[in-house]
Ligand SMILES: Nc1ncnc2c1ncn2[C@@H]1O[C@H](COP(=O)(O)OP(=O)(O)O)[C@@H](O)[C@H]1O
């Protein structure tokens with residue numbers, strides 16, 4: 354151990370089912386650092402911090418704090434030894450005030466009125482750290498930036514000397530980020546060490562005094578202040594250190610040269626969506642998709658990629674601009690009407706958005722097709738025989754592991770649910786498939802299977818819009834890649850121009 358190591362996570366591994374979220378991680382934070390924990394989505398940042406905070410227990414490894422081995426079993430243990438965490442998603446109770454939330458957080462069931470002394474303490478802390486907020490307004494009335502201040506004060510009130518901020522800037526505007534930066538400096542002056550999780554390099558460069566880069570569950574490097582540079586960090590975030598190992602761990606597909614359709618299957622023309630707290634919206638985006646190509650959209654989550662995927666099947670979401678399918682405007686068309694033009698969609702969250710939880714495989718495969726003539730008897734009643742037959746075709750074509758089409762879809766594994774959802778898109782003639790993160794969390798053979806289905810469609814002259822966070826995957830299977838950052842289209846690259854460094858840099862706003 355180095356003299357001033359404060360937090361030392363040693364040889365930490367953690368699996369979720371088949372996914373190895375953390376693989377033999379060594380992570381060290383020194384006293385007084387603002388330590389950046391940097392990595393793409395899914396790199397394992399939150400998992401590592403949730404372990405340190407006691408929310409998850411590691412499969413292997415140990416945590417040493419101030420030179421002593423710890424046995425953190427829950428957040429109650431970690432708070433006792435001075436660890437505080439502000440999560441990606443607000444955990445405040447909307448109907449309580451800031452003061453009520455903070456006291457609730459520190460005293461649990463002992464919460465009783467009156468609270469005037471505690472209230473004073475809380476306000477004092479908030480002023481001391483430059484984190485003022487209205488103390489007596491209900492949380493639901495407050496903006497994301499204010500809520501975050503309250504969460505930080507809650508951690509400090511609980512006695513945190515290590516403050517973990519999990520992607521604190523996601524919903525902050527620039528001025529709020531600058532305010533947060535000021536507070537970070539105050540933390541250090543007052544002896545609070547910070548772990549600052551982000552996937553934005555600009556923020557690391559402005560805020561951090563040391564950085565650990567995670568990539569796919571592994572530590573790529575611990576970078577000291579003197580070596581912090583944009584180029585160095587981008588390389589660590591996106592480029593492989595060990596080419597041989599990685600190549601064998603990536604799915605393989607064969608992408609033969611084929612001719613593109615003469616006219617575009619889809620034209621996206623000057624589309625805009627006004628942003629809000631949760632999304633930057635879309636800022637005047639235009640591009641075409643041709644039959645015979647897979648067009649990737651590369652974006653770090655939260656940069657407008659969800660809007661791009663959704664607005665194509667739901668054009669009334671647009672605030673301005675227009676989308677054409679086969680040169681026909683889809684303005685004012687509902688999703689079902691867009692589907693009727695040969696477009697289909699697989700959403701980002703396969704469980705929450707992709708399926709009817711209570712439904713059978715058959716019912717789920719019918720979703721989105723239920724108004725097609727093929728599945729209607731006398732134009733009104735669902736033809737369940739026909740639905741069953743379509744479901745059986747999907748099960749066969751897409752290798753869905755199930756005894757039959759009547760099984761509740763929730764009983765399938767994630768990979769089989771994804772295959773069923775993808776198969777659903779192929780039930781009717783398909784010209785354009787919009788698919789968002791279809792492979793997240795799946796094992797390599799399933800990823801390969803899904804990729805091959807996309808390529809098959811492309812080879813038959815169909816078009817695919819493949820919205821994905823994983824740049825490696827996009828580079829394997831796409832003919833072109835469009836880069837989206839902060840709701841803006843930063844460029845479109847042909848396969849011959851694919852350059853991981855360049856695209857990676859654009860993805861993070863470089
Ligand atoms: N509770 C969970 N159950 C299953 N898988 C999880 C869970 N939490 C994280 N994962 C998986 O572990 C990996 C790392 O996730 P996470 O730590 O959230 O990444 P990051 O915070 O860097 O974006 C991802 O593949 C994610 O899907």
Ligand SMILES: [Mg+2]
Pocket residue numbers: 398399400441
């Ligand atoms: Mg995270």
